[in-house]
Amino acid sequence: MTRTLVAETQLDTVVKKSLFRVHARPIAEEAEAGAFFERVRVPDATHNCWAWRIGGRYRSFDDGEPGGTAGRPILQAIDSQEFDQVAVIVVRWFGGIKLGAGGLVRAYGGAAASCLKQGEAVEIVPMQRLACHVPFSLLPIIQARLAEWGATQDECAFDAQGAALTLSAPLSASEMIRMSLQDLLRGGPVRVLDPEDSAQAAL
Template sequence: MPFTLQTPCDYHEEIRKSRFLALAAPVESAEQALAFIEQHSDHSASHNCWAFKCGSQYRFNDDGEPGGTAGRPILAAIEGQDCDRVVVLVIRWYGGIQLGTGGLARAYGGSAAKCLQGGARVELIERIQARCHVPFAELARVKARLGDWQAVVQQECFDETGADLVLTLPSHALDQARQQLTDLSRGQIQLRTQPD
């Protein structure tokens, strides 16, 4: 099961007189990841190398380091820590000693991995959207049960007989929610997933 970070985190390391600062944060989109990189890059540093992964979208950048020695190892660290929806920026201040391509890859990938290991992580749970119409007489009881299914009301529209609810809930809770809604309402409430 993939994880994301609960909050941003950082990790400092000095390797053969070069200073490395790894910064990592949870993100919901490529745009958020790029904004984080822009906001936290230190333009006085020698290199600002980064990678992010948001579902099937990923990118990385070596920022002037030899090809494949920075961005790709950072991305490998993200994947190796089973993370998703995460951005990692590793800033390097060159200390005058060459690390070689293997040393650079180990330094960037290692700093990223240690940063992610030190951060508070939360499990990413796949959520699906479902909708149902709830009569007014059942609305309070249904809302009281939402927590049992880890369901969140995304939209609520009232009509003359009750409320149309659009919910998101973990996919593993869908069958339980359907059954309990049917039982609770004696078959009146049908939970439908999109599109039905």
């Protein structure tokens, strides 16, 4: 079960006199991760190490720590708890005692994991977008069915004959919803939008 955070969360932990401050939050795109890191990083801290994952895309950064001892363990903490669409930054203030490569891996990975565990999480449900044209008489009926289907209305553009609807439907129920719409529309076309137009949404 892939999950994401509901909201931003923070945790402080001390390892051999070094303070590790973790910030984690849900993200939808890489630009959000960059803006988040820029907002919470502390320029005067010894290191600001981070990682993020969005589906098959991910990045990590050691910020001066030995290669693979900070960013990668943070990413591993994200993956090991089956999180996605999440960004985590760990700010370290050096306390005067060197931790060694293994100690750094445990400190960064452990701090990130603890922060993610304390945050409220929600399952990520794969969604598919459907598009159809609906006459005015059927629009309120379809809108009333959305909650029952677990779907949401993304767009509703009116014209002289009715409305062009774009819906986000759970992938597992998409075919059932598409057939239900076709029944209501008496065979009217219901298009499945291209995969690049589909999204994952947290429900």
